[in-house]
Amino acid sequence: MSGGPLAGVRVIDLTSIVVGPICTRTLADQGADVIKVEAPGGDLLRFMAQGSRTPGMSGKFINFNRNKRSACLDLKHPEGMAAMRRLLATADVFVSNVRPVALERLGLDHASLTAANPRLIHCGILAFGSDGRYANRPAYDPVIQSLSGVAATFERAVGEPRFVPMVMTDHISGLIAAQSIGFALFRRASTGKGEAIEVPMFENMASFVMSEHMGAATFEPPVGPTGDNRLLSPDYRPLATKDGYITVGPNTDAQAFAFFEAIGQPELRHDPRFCSAAMRTANARAYFSVRAEGLAQRTTDEWLEILGKRDVPAARYNSLEDLMIDPHLQDAGFFTLEEHPSEGRLRRTRTPNRFSGGMREDALHAPRLGEHTREVLRGAGYGEAELDRLVAAGAILEPAAQPEVAA
Known part of the structure; x- marks a missing residue:
C-alpha cells in the first residue's frame, strides 16, 4: 500500500449501508488500510440497491466500498469475536454505526477496547446523540431528513414536505465522521492516546439546517422569522x-x-x-x-x-446522464474504467481532492464478501491450520463458502 496522507493508518470498519461506508471510503481513498468486517449475511447494501451483475455486488455497494478489504466474521461465534479482538488490537481506528447498547453487549464499546489498545480511536456514528431522549433509537436517512428540518424546507419552498432524493444526511454525517477521525489522529500524534468520538446524525443535520435557516431567530428575542427567504423561494431552482x-x-x-x-x-x-x-x-x-x-x-x-x-x-442544467459526459469532468478524468475480477468492466469516480505530498497509488476493487478474510487474519497472527479450523467451525467465511443469496 502506498501514497496518501493516511498511509500506515489501519481502520477496522464495522459499518454498513451508507453513512459508515462513506466515512471509511474517505479514509481508504486517502491511503488508510480499511478492513471491512462483515457478518455472514454481508452489508445490506450489497443486495438492496438496484443494479448488479451478481448477487451481493450492487452498483451502490461497489461505489461506497472501493479501496477496502473484506473480512467475514461471525461475531456471535466466540472464535469469530476473538478474531475481531485480535484485529482491533492491531488497529488505529475503529468505526461503527452500530447502536451503543449493541456494542456494549458485544464488548466492543470504547471502554472495553481501550484497555487492550489505549491508542485506539473509536468513532461511533449514531442516529442520535447519547445526551438526549432519542438515544439508541434506530434511524435511517429519511427519518433524519424529516426530524432535522430538511423536509420542512421543501414545504416552505414548494408547499409540501419532501426528501432530498439522495441520502444526503448519510453523506454529510459520514464526511463529518471522517473529518473528526482526522482531528483525533492529529491529537493522538501529540498525546499518544486514543479517544472515543460520537458523531450523531440528527444533531449534525440540525446544525447544518439551522446554520442556514435560523436567520433572524439567531437573536433573542428573534428580530424576524426563521428561514432564508432566498433559498426558500419557489424560484430558487434551475x-x-x-x-x-x-x-x-x-x-x-x-x-x-x-x-x-x-x-x-x-x-x-x-x-x-x-x-x-x-x-x-x-x-x-x-x-x-x-x-x-x-x-x-x-x-x-x-x-x-x-x-x-x-x-x-x-x-x-445537467441531468444525471449529462453529468456523465460533462466536459469539465472529462478533462479532469473524473470517471474512470476498471476491470473488477468478478464484476467485469466498471465505471468509478476518481477521488476529487488532490494532495501534492502524494496520493494513494493502488486502487483496490470493492471486495466480495469475505474476499480478504484469510489475508487480514494472517496479518493478525493466524496460521493456515487455525484458519481452516475457524472456517470449518463457521466462525469466519470465505467467498467460496458463502451461502447463495438471491438478488
Missing part, C-alpha cells in the same frame, strides 16, 4: 430558457447589475428593491421572478455566451 434550463448566481452588485444589462433592463439597478445585496435579499421573491422572466427569452447557449462575457456566474 430556470427555464427557450430550449432547456440554466442556473445563474448574480449575488454581488457588479454581477446583479451586469445581469440586468444582459436581460435588457439596466434600469433595475436603480430600483430600490434591487439596488443592493441587502435589498435583493429582502425582496428575493421579486428578484428571482425578474431572473426567471428574463431568462425565458433566449436559449441556454445564448445565455451562457452573454453572461460569460459579463462574468456573471451561470451554468447549464
Whole structure:
C-alpha cells in the first residue's frame, strides 16, 4: 500500500449501508488500510440497491466500498469475536454505526477496547446523540431528513414536505465522521492516546439546517422569522430558457447589475428593491421572478455566451446522464474504467481532492464478501491450520463458502 496522507493508518470498519461506508471510503481513498468486517449475511447494501451483475455486488455497494478489504466474521461465534479482538488490537481506528447498547453487549464499546489498545480511536456514528431522549433509537436517512428540518424546507419552498432524493444526511454525517477521525489522529500524534468520538446524525443535520435557516431567530428575542427567504423561494431552482434550463448566481452588485444589462433592463439597478445585496435579499421573491422572466427569452447557449462575457456566474442544467459526459469532468478524468475480477468492466469516480505530498497509488476493487478474510487474519497472527479450523467451525467465511443469496 502506498501514497496518501493516511498511509500506515489501519481502520477496522464495522459499518454498513451508507453513512459508515462513506466515512471509511474517505479514509481508504486517502491511503488508510480499511478492513471491512462483515457478518455472514454481508452489508445490506450489497443486495438492496438496484443494479448488479451478481448477487451481493450492487452498483451502490461497489461505489461506497472501493479501496477496502473484506473480512467475514461471525461475531456471535466466540472464535469469530476473538478474531475481531485480535484485529482491533492491531488497529488505529475503529468505526461503527452500530447502536451503543449493541456494542456494549458485544464488548466492543470504547471502554472495553481501550484497555487492550489505549491508542485506539473509536468513532461511533449514531442516529442520535447519547445526551438526549432519542438515544439508541434506530434511524435511517429519511427519518433524519424529516426530524432535522430538511423536509420542512421543501414545504416552505414548494408547499409540501419532501426528501432530498439522495441520502444526503448519510453523506454529510459520514464526511463529518471522517473529518473528526482526522482531528483525533492529529491529537493522538501529540498525546499518544486514543479517544472515543460520537458523531450523531440528527444533531449534525440540525446544525447544518439551522446554520442556514435560523436567520433572524439567531437573536433573542428573534428580530424576524426563521428561514432564508432566498433559498426558500419557489424560484430558487434551475430556470427555464427557450430550449432547456440554466442556473445563474448574480449575488454581488457588479454581477446583479451586469445581469440586468444582459436581460435588457439596466434600469433595475436603480430600483430600490434591487439596488443592493441587502435589498435583493429582502425582496428575493421579486428578484428571482425578474431572473426567471428574463431568462425565458433566449436559449441556454445564448445565455451562457452573454453572461460569460459579463462574468456573471451561470451554468447549464445537467441531468444525471449529462453529468456523465460533462466536459469539465472529462478533462479532469473524473470517471474512470476498471476491470473488477468478478464484476467485469466498471465505471468509478476518481477521488476529487488532490494532495501534492502524494496520493494513494493502488486502487483496490470493492471486495466480495469475505474476499480478504484469510489475508487480514494472517496479518493478525493466524496460521493456515487455525484458519481452516475457524472456517470449518463457521466462525469466519470465505467467498467460496458463502451461502447463495438471491438478488
